[in-house]
Amino acid sequence: MEKNKTSRQTEVIKRVLVELRPYGKHMLASLVCAVFTVWFTLLIPVLTGQAIDCMVGSGDIRVDALVMILKRMAVVVAGTFFFQWAMNRINNYITYHITRDMRRKAFDQMLVMPIREIDSHSHGDYMSRIATDADVFSDGLLMGFTQLFTGVLTIFGTVFFMVRLSLPIALVVIILTPVSLLVAKFVASRTYAMFQLQAKHRGVQTAYADEMIANQQVVSVFSYNEKAKEVFGELNDQLADSSLKATFYSSLTNPSTRFVNSLIYSGVGVAGALLAIAGGITVGGLTSFLGYASQYSKPFNEISGVVTELQNAIACAARIFEIIDAEPVEENDTNRLEDVKGQITFEDVAFSYEPSKPLIEHLNLRVMPGQRIAIVGPTGSGKTTLINLLMRFYDTTGGRILIDGVDIRTVPRTNLREQFGMVLQETWLKEGTIRQNLLFANPNATEQEMIRAAKTSHAHEFIKRLPKGYDTYIKGDDGNLSQGEKQLLCITRLMLALPPMLILDEATSSIDTRTEMKIQAAFATMMEGRTTFVVAHRLSTIREADVILYMQNGKVMEQGNHEELLQMNGYYAKLYRSQFALEK
Secondary structure, eight states: OHHHHHHHHHHHHHHHHHHHGGGHHHHHHHHHHHHHHHHHHHHHHHHHHHHHHHHSSSSSOOHHHHHHHHHHHHHHHHHHHHHHHHHHHHHHHHHHHHHHHHHHHHHHHHHHSOHHHHHTSOHHHHHHIIIIIHHHHHHHHHHIIIIIHHHHHHHHHHHHHHHHHOHHHHHHHHHHHHHHHHHHHHHHTTTHHHHHHHHHHHHHHHHHHHHHHHTHHHHHHTTOHHHHHHHHHHHHHHHHHHHHHHHHHHHTHHHHHHHHHHHHHHHHHHHHHHHHHTTSSOHHHHHHHHHHHHHHHHHHHHHHHHHHHHHHHHHHHHHHHHHHTSOOOOOOOSOOOOSOOOOEEEEEEEEOSBTTBOOEEEEEEEEOTTOEEEEEOSTTSSHHHHHHHHTTSSOOSEEEEEETTEEGGGSOHHHHHTTEEEEOSSOOOOSEEHHHHHHTSOTTOOHHHHHHHHHHTTOHHHHHHSTTGGGOEEOTTOTTSOHHHHHHHHHHHHHHHOOSEEEEESTTTTSOHHHHHHHHHHHHHHHTTSEEEEEOSOGGGSTTOSEEEEEETTEEEEEEOHHHHHHHTSHHHHHHHHHHHHHO
């Protein structure tokens, strides 16, 4: 188990290094700035020791030499400031650009991932990975760049200067150093799993909070508020517990290494004092050495903190890479659909969401160009699944679907979906103006075409009543628009595009009966010459369909027009009469 964790961690680190490759020049520039920063920083103790020797031991103060040393110190301090500023600026550029790149890759990958994969995970967890985990990763990476380069260089630099000042005392420091490293490694090796669990719990909590907030009305209607608080409290406790453990273990690193380094510093002080009494080193030299001993221990404390943050960053990076590495949908561009007539054939189609639970089996259907196909049946009968297969949101597990004689699996999904226009029961509007939402379907449409489509869908009147008309800014969940108004905008959007084939999935379910009658007339005009699939529960809206499919348990139980199915006196007739009786 431990080997597997180490292996996964190593793989993630390699992936991060691959992501850093385009920024090689920036990293080199950062390293050069780090070298100069450390070099100037390490000159300060030498100059300090020289200044002390100018004032101690000779009986008088050598003012000229002291002034010269102070001037050098001023130049060194200015150089340290400049190169540290430049290094931090470069490190910020690298860190936030690589985080931007990873976010973009993750988001782009989500757009080409199979719908099946997205549906199998919480959407809130995906949000947590792209937003929160990316931020945590950038914080850890920035700390790594800022402190890791300078820390390692400081260690080697201080060793060089200490050896020049006194080899015996330097050996004391170097021999005791591994103790600090072992302590840091021991603690750090146990923090990765803790931070990984913390990131997981954070994702689950974000997903639950997003779900409850997005559906607050339903939560309130069913008095689920207290239960929601209880569940969120449990998730919150889990996150707090994992965060506490991760923070506790990681926080042991710094004080542990500080304790070891303090012991080393004390040993250097005692050994140096004895050597100074014996005349083996000057007072200024001992001061410089103690300065280097202090600087030598600081990087270990900083690096231990960096290692802790990097453990967290790597755990978060692993979750982002899971999205980036997800298999995209398989594309086949053998054929393209051009000048589509709208003949659709289902040949022995089979499909199941789970292999153990077959849904659609041996489905055969032939739709002629321009026909209106209505699909009815009880909930879970496979109506929406049929649409999902037609649009290739899911692929068939058996048989094939052809459009104008072309197997849709040999056609790029983008090309396939360009041939369809959809209005779903669940409305979707993006954040922006109403104009932007309508032109989403056809960016090249003129103002007159947009207004004509809105008038046809009977959306123009309510749009003009809004504060800024077509330029009114809305959000996807804008409470100022009713569900019916949102659906009218979605219908307008479809009418503005008018592709050769249409899919209407309960397109008028949220619209009042009077408006629905007007829209049905507009739909009738729009559907002329276009193959149209209509999923409906209100059977009164599909009487004029050329073919009505009654589906049950994934199978087409009955097929025919309205009059033919009534004469068959089967499933459809029974459903229609029961609905008609309810309406009466």
